[in-house]
Amino acid sequence: MRVTELFQRGEFVITAEVGPPKGFHVGHLMEEANNYLKGRVTAVNVTDNQSSVMRLGSLATCKALLDEGLTPICQLTCRDRNRMALQTEVLSAAMFGIENLLLLTGDHTSLGDNPQSKPVFDLDSVSLIHAVKKLEEGEDLGGNKLVGDPPKFAKGAVVSACSDSVDVQLAKMEAKVRAGAEYFQTQAVFQPEMFIKFMEKAKGFGVPVMLGVIIPKSARMASYMNANVAGINVPQEILDELNKDPEKTKAGITGVEIAARIVKECKAYCQGLHIMALGWESKVPDLLAQAGM
């Protein structure tokens, strides 16, 4: 099932992100997905060497989730593969019956745990979206015909709604739409007013946007994101809230309250919700309940 079909029907789509393990044992990930995500979210979004940290592959994890009866969204970044390998990966996804893709440029290799790696970036998010669209039209980037029926995907992309350079991000979003992006998920939002302002401009592109949320685990984590993660700015009031009752924050109660509040403030302005639980998949049911989903 492609998430674009749901958007077309006017459904509010909910996805949750999972990160494959550093290793090949997926038992824990499957358990979490089955216990906390199955039946609650529309699709599970699997990261591709997130933050440039080498892990089990997105495609293999997606296949395992599909076998468990979940709908996977396969993330694909341009950091580790040239255009040949990227197109191969897309065809492999089609063969497995994976119909949802999220196409990104990817973090630079120097930020991760194998910083000596060659950063590839043969394509970028925009040209990767274009490449997938061409495959859907039965041709590869070299102009060579595919054999048999072409694949069909829901082609997703990302945008930083609360970026300090939101106009530059909107220009990139527009380029992605031109290339064929059919839905967007945003970087984590902690400033609903900025998100709503962003949506006023983004809605002109006519593509569904999913609000990105992170359940903040601690004030320390939030401060770290402020200092180091692009497109995220956790306001002082939220930092104070996380600092107020350390036990409550540690138990995840404060974080869930904050995330649920953000969802409630923003949901009327967007078409879906993307939860980045970052290991707190167990909190997703509470978050959805409190947000009235």
Added chain:
Amino acid sequence: MLITQLKSKDTIESLAKAKTVIINCHGCKEVYFPEHEAAELQKELVENGNISEIITTDYICNPEHQALQLKKHMAKIDSADTVLVFSCGVGVQTTAQSLADKRVYAGCDTYPLPGFQGVTPLEFDCGQCGECYLNYTGGICPITACSKSLVNGQCGGSKNGKCEVDKDMECGWERIYRKLEALNKLDTLGYPAKIRDFNHPDAD
């Protein structure tokens, strides 16, 4: 050594549609410049009527030297809409920076050849990619100014205008966007997805 090759006639004609000053950079022994072809083409451009001046000089990659060379032509440059530069990618970038309020376009693509690459100021770097992007990017090279050499816009890693790889480095696409914004040329970014061509010798 570098080789500069003229962009297609159609491309160059489209760049010189408005009132244009041409700057040719000759004389650098490290760059092979197609002097004859450039002169022929520029003759045709002059006949089309939009060229107000052709300046042929040398070492425009050196901003101070360039300023001296251009001094006596500044009246013509000031009254032109466009400055079309026939040089390696460094010369186009120095010109785009020194003539900040002008639309500065590249008439050439730059390819590398093994050997000494000439002496250029370190702050300007030409990726010698053979498909010069400077005409789309306000004279700021996305191959060398962006850590990922992205050609379709800013990634999600820029924070406070700085690059995710080096917090002391300005995000190249932030610079490109702000330059085009100042030139009132943001529509330049409305191009279809660009895909680099690595099928030429010495592409990195």
